[in-house]
Amino acid sequence: MKEFSYTIKDEIGIHARPAGNLVKLVKGFTSAVTIEKESKPAVNATALMKLMSLGVKCGDTVKFTVQGDDEDAAAKAIEEFMNANL
Amino acid sequence: MTVYNGKGVYSSVAIGKASVFKRRSASVPMLKIDDPAKEIERVENAKALAVEQLTAIHGKALKEVGETNAEIFEIHIMMLDDEDYNDSIRSIIENQGVNAEYAVSVTSDNFSEMFASMDDAYMQARAADVRDISNRLIACMTEGSAESGSSDEKVIVCADDLAPSETVSLDKDKVLAFVTAYGSSNSHTAILARNMNIPAIIGVGEEFLKNISDGDLMIVDGHTGEVFVSPDDETLKRLEEKQAEDIKKKQLLQELKGKENVTLDGTEVKIYANIGGVGSIGSVLANDAGGIGLFRSEFLYLESDNYPTEEQQFIAYRKVLESMVGKKVIIRTLDIGADKQIDYFDLEKEENPALGFRAIRICLTRPEIFKTQLRALFRASAFGDLGIMFPMITSVSEVESCLKMCDEVKKELAEDGINFNEDTEIGIMIETPAAAVISDKLAPLVDFFSVGTNDLTQYTLACDRQNAKLESFVDTHHEAVLRLIELSAKNAHENGAWIGICGELAADLTLTETFLRMGIDELSVSPPYVLPLREKVRSLRLK
Numbered sequence: 350m351k352e353f354s355y356t357i358k359d360e361i362g363i364h365a366r367p368a369g370n371l372v373k374l375v376k377g378f379t380s381a382v383t384i385e386k387e388s389k390p391a392v393n394a395t396a397l398m399k400l401m402s403l404g405v406k407c408g409d410t411v412k413f414t415v416q417g418d419d420e421d422a423a424a425k426a427i428e429e430f431m432n433a434n435l
Numbered sequence: 436m437t438v439y440n441g442k443g444v445y446s447s448v449a450i451g452k453a454s455v456f457k458r459r460s461a462s463v464p465m466l467k468i469d470d471p472a473k474e475i476e477r478v479e480n481a482k483a484l485a486v487e488q489l490t491a492i493h494g495k496a497l498k499e500v501g502e503t504n505a506e507i508f509e510i511h512i513m514m515l516d517d518e519d520y521n522d523s524i525r526s527i528i529e530n531q532g533v534n535a536e537y538a539v540s541v542t543s544d545n546f547s548e549m550f551a552s553m554d555d556a557y558m559q560a561r562a563a564d565v566r567d568i569s570n571r572l573i574a575c576m577t578e579g580s581a582e583s584g585s586s587d588e589k590v591i592v593c594a595d596d597l598a599p600s601e602t603v604s605l606d607k608d609k610v611l612a613f614v615t616a617y618g619s620s621n622s623h624t625a626i627l628a629r630n631m632n633i634p635a636i637i638g639v640g641e642e643f644l645k646n647i648s649d650g651d652l653m654i655v656d657g658h659t660g661e662v663f664v665s666p667d668d669e670t671l672k673r674l675e676e677k678q679a680e681d682i683k684k685k686q687l688l689q690e691l692k693g694k695e696n697v698t699l700d701g702t703e704v705k706i707y708a709n710i711g712g713v714g715s716i717g718s719v720l721a722n723d724a725g726g727i728g729l730f731r732s733e734f735l736y737l738e739s740d741n742y743p744t745e746e747q748q749f750i751a752y753r754k755v756l757e758s759m760v761g762k763k764v765i766i767r768t769l770d771i772g773a774d775k776q777i778d779y780f781d782l783e784k785e786e787n788p789a790l791g792f793r794a795i796r797i798c799l800t801r802p803e804i805f806k807t808q809l810r811a812l813f814r815a816s817a818f819g820d821l822g823i824m825f826p827m828i829t830s831v832s833e834v835e836s837c838l839k840m841c842d843e844v845k846k847e848l849a850e851d852g853i854n855f856n857e858d859t860e861i862g863i864m865i866e867t868p869a870a871a872v873i874s875d876k877l878a879p880l881v882d883f884f885s886v887g888t889n890d891l892t893q894y895t896l897a898c899d900r901q902n903a904k905l906e907s908f909v910d911t912h913h914e915a916v917l918r919l920i921e922l923s924a925k926n927a928h929e930n931g932a933w934i935g936i937c938g939e940l941a942a943d944l945t946l947t948e949t950f951l952r953m954g955i956d957e958l959s960v961s962p963p964y965v966l967p968l969r970e971k972v973r974s975l976r977l978k
Contacts, residue, residue, distance in 0.1 A: 360750060360753075364557060365507075365510040366506060369509070369510055369513040373513075393518070396517065396519045397514060398514060398519060398520060398549070398550075398565070401558065401561060402549050404553050404554075404555055404558055406555070
């Protein structure tokens with residue numbers, strides 16, 4: 350299992366477009382990926398509407414948990430995606 | 436004749452027959468079913484059809500309204516594919532033994548409620564998207580198609596509110612205008628309509644829908660937000676003339692767009708636009724203004740029920756600068772007073788508000804408010820060509836205080852490692868006779884002057900702007916006012932500053948020549964006056 354945290358730098362936060370792209374990316378891997386915003390229960394990273402409803406804003410820190418056969422590659426790809434887009 | 440009022444989102448006039456938009460799924464009946472597998476299959480088939488339709492709409496929107504506005508339909512496709520959304524539909528069908536339409540409708544309510552209850556305007560607006568995709572899904576099950584019937588005649592579409600996909604699905608060639616009972620000027624519908632260059636009146640109220648029927652003659656005036664149903668002859672004639680004027684203006688626009696503001700003998704002047712909110716940027720660009728000469732920042736304070744935060748202000752300022760892509764944007768700091776009250780400022784009632792506690796006087800007395808605004812402005816300065824302008828200046832010491840505050844803010848931002856433009860231009864309004872008279876002392880301190888002719892006239896002639904009885908005493912071309920402007924222009928230029936005019940006189944075409952002879956560098960007017968002013972400038976010969 351791999352875990353890492355990321356602090357959002359984008360002004361609007363995880364809005365519809367990046368959320369959609371993140372879901373697309375995660376679906377490309379077999380590992381199970383969850384996202385957790387402090388004080389809220391973790392959501393499955395392939396659940397677009399739940400992901401949006403976390404209301405992740407600029408400055409918020411989210412925790413990713415990745416578990417599965419391709420967890421190393423998935424975690425790396427997600428981290429790169431977050432750095433490039435959010 | 437009946438008149439309704441709403442918010443006009445695209446300034447033009449349309450005259451034509453009403454066509455009432457038929458909502459596809461007003462209420463969905465709950466039916467008990469025996470074969471859940473069959474219902475789930477119906478959902479799957481409808482989903483495939485819906486995705487196909489949305490892909491087509493996305494393609495159409497890409498061409499008509501551009502990538503940013505078309506993006507919403509790509510997101511709709513992703514939302515339709517959402518696991519939780521689909522799981523919810525499936526489990527309602529299986530556990531409750533109900534029809535697919537009802538399961539979608541309940542799921543739609545639950546998910547849209549989830550977004551509607553979030554404390555973020557962007558996410559709240561997503562509730563409408565959930566309802567939109569759900570309605571489409573239901574329509575795909577019941578009719579096999581989500582598109583409503585169309586007629587051959589051009590019509591004015593009347594609806595409660597239009598979902599984004601509905602706006603784009605409509606055959607643009609057959610729509611003269613939109614009128615909706617609900618909605619805001621920020622809804623997708625309003626934005627898309629604006630981009631499609633179709634006049635629309637938003638939020639006329641539900642009475643309208645009760646009284647309108649297909650085929651009623653209507654006039655839609657996007658300038659004023661008025662809707663006339665079964666207009667009388669006089670109104671019809673008046674608006675037909677207004678429509679003809681619009682068409683003439685559009686031709687003027689076509690001819691003058693992209694041309695320089697230069698006289699026959701080569702004197703150039705900048706023509707900028709005055710606006711009071713982010714929503715007017717579209718008309719600034721549509722009228723081909725070279726920049727924004729006066730952006731009134733009050734709207735941020737008026738729209739809010741408490742002091743807007745630095746972050747809120749920053750986002751708004753940045754949006755303006757980015758929308759203007761590198762063109763000059765001059766933002767005037769807070770200009771309120773007893774005549775433009777804001778409750779939470781808790782200002783005392785005054786006998787004579789025009790001469791009272793207002794504008795820069797409030798900012799210098801309550802530096803915490805001023806500093807928040809300046810921090811937001813300087814942070815935004817990294818995203819375009821910003822100018823900051825201070826209102827109601829009467830003395831050298833006021834300007835020095837403002838500049839000191841700017842320096843403090845810049846120093847703090849630099850310490851925090853936050854980007855800003857070190858060369859952000861700083862200017863002051865010349866709207867008191869005092870400022871004009873000592874303009875030789877003020878000019879060395881700043882980069883530019885901007886003459887506010889409305890206040891300058893009121894203060895110079897001692898005539899209250901609000902008092903209609905004084906109208907015959909207010910000579911807007913009074914020599915005293917013109918001399919003060921000329922003096923300010925001379926002093927600006929001698930001290931390396933530039934000077935603009937942002938009051939109503941800037942749009943007075945009978946004074947354009949006078950101003951150009953004074954050496955005025957920039958004229959800032961309401962967006963609709965930009966092109967008529969350009970035409971005037973291009974007809975002048977100064978030598």
